[in-house]
Amino acid sequence: MEAVREQEATSLHQRILADISERILSGEWAPGHRIPFEHELTEQYGCSRMTVNKALSQLAKAGLIERRRRSGSFVRRPQSQAAILEIHDIKVEVQALGLPYRYEPGTRQKRKSMAQDRALMDLRPSGLILDLTCRHFAGQRPFCLEERLINLAAVPEAADEMFDDTAPGPWLIARVPWSAAEHRIRASAASDDVADALDIDAGSPCLVVERRTWSAEHPVTHVRFTYAADSHTLVARFTPSQNG
């Protein structure tokens, strides 16, 4: 019905923001370089100063540029270095401990995405998803609870997979090349369900790692791994690319 939606999905100020970020991160505009004045960008993009100002303020808050009254806005030296967390394979982790690894499927449900799912997965329209839970064992003990949503619009063949023997993680990695991922790491108290699944007391501390994955701008999966406290430590090692 809706005829032409050729129009960009992004807003103008986000386009400006992306343009400038791109030039800074690519090195085209080196640290110390003065970026165009607001009134120049206003002309360049054919928009009002407020729109430019919003984009530049955001860049300043993100630490990419520094703004000085009367002087202009300048590219800052890179402030920090991102740590690369390795995409961890639980089977490998368990076996590295010298313990036998076992995968145990749990619930499996195909359903329409609810608002909550869409928030977790960064999914715009409603659609079919696969909602899975499973557990990973180290020896006799449950090592990790996995709760996963898979966007069936991005991975339709998952609808026919039962995941009886194969864990969804390795299955997805073998099939869907991911282009971006985001990890969120936090501590949390075990809910009754989680406590039951991990064989620990409700309310006891857990490490929760959530990962969202995109493939070519489409959300693929959201997965939450829950570990009992002290059963798991994430390690990130890095050396700085440059110093400030």
Next chain:
Amino acid sequence: MEAVREQEATSLHQRILADISERILSGEWAPGHRIPFEHELTEQYGCSRMTVNKALSQLAKAGLIERRRRSGSFVRRPQSQAAILEIHDIKVEVQALGLPYRYEPGTRQKRKSMAQDRALMDLRPSGLILDLTCRHFAGQRPFCLEERLINLAAVPEAADEMFDDTAPGPWLIARVPWSAAEHRIRASAASDDVADALDIDAGSPCLVVERRTWSAEHPVTHVRFTYAADSHTLVARFTPSQNG
């Protein structure tokens, strides 16, 4: 001429931002609670909708609230803080929430390293170290407990620094170029001391981030940051080709 400078140094939209952050973080507005509509806040603060909108957009970007058209804005489950897994500066994190940051020094002790310290710091021979604790506040609430060891063989001038006003993190970064770092992230139950320092119940979940830093092969410092669960979420984002 300019008689009255009673006026606050902060801008209005930052005051709104701080007010709302405070209420959410204090628990007055629990997750799921609908915060006042923009037009209500407009009346309440006697300002335009744009100003309110700017504050709320910032809160949404920080992850404290979720905005739904036609429905309103809602407090999100406390994945409150969005800190990219970078060399995180706690002051910056706190201020990103629009809350006043305060540093509070705790204990300070110069002593010979014990076996335990050497294990933490990867320190071979025995030597003098500085053992510090301090707290970082977000508004009225303790945000993070910092426990730090500094290798005085690597940073002798630290022996003369009292760290009364300057947090040891920024002080070290300004002085010692680091060449490698390692992070360890885990969940843990709050000990009595930690619970006391963070104003939480003993045994409740905490997120613990430990960092070791080396400079030219010499261990410089070991620091442990402890956050109350859900007051802090680490975020790491990446794409296979490059980080952004």
Next chain:
DNA sequence: ATCGTTAATATGTATATACATATCAGAGCG
């Protein structure tokens, strides 16, 4: 020359306004 004043300039913040867009509730119809 040095100090203090003034003017110009770029950013910082706020306003009123306008229209777009998503979403929900309810009316109306088959």
Next chain:
DNA sequence: CGCTCTGATATGTATATACATATTAACGAT
């Protein structure tokens, strides 16, 4: 009963405008 259509509503984005504030350059007086 279920469906679509419609209007109401809250947020999203953009504009033009106004004044405040920090900083620098230029100017003038001592």
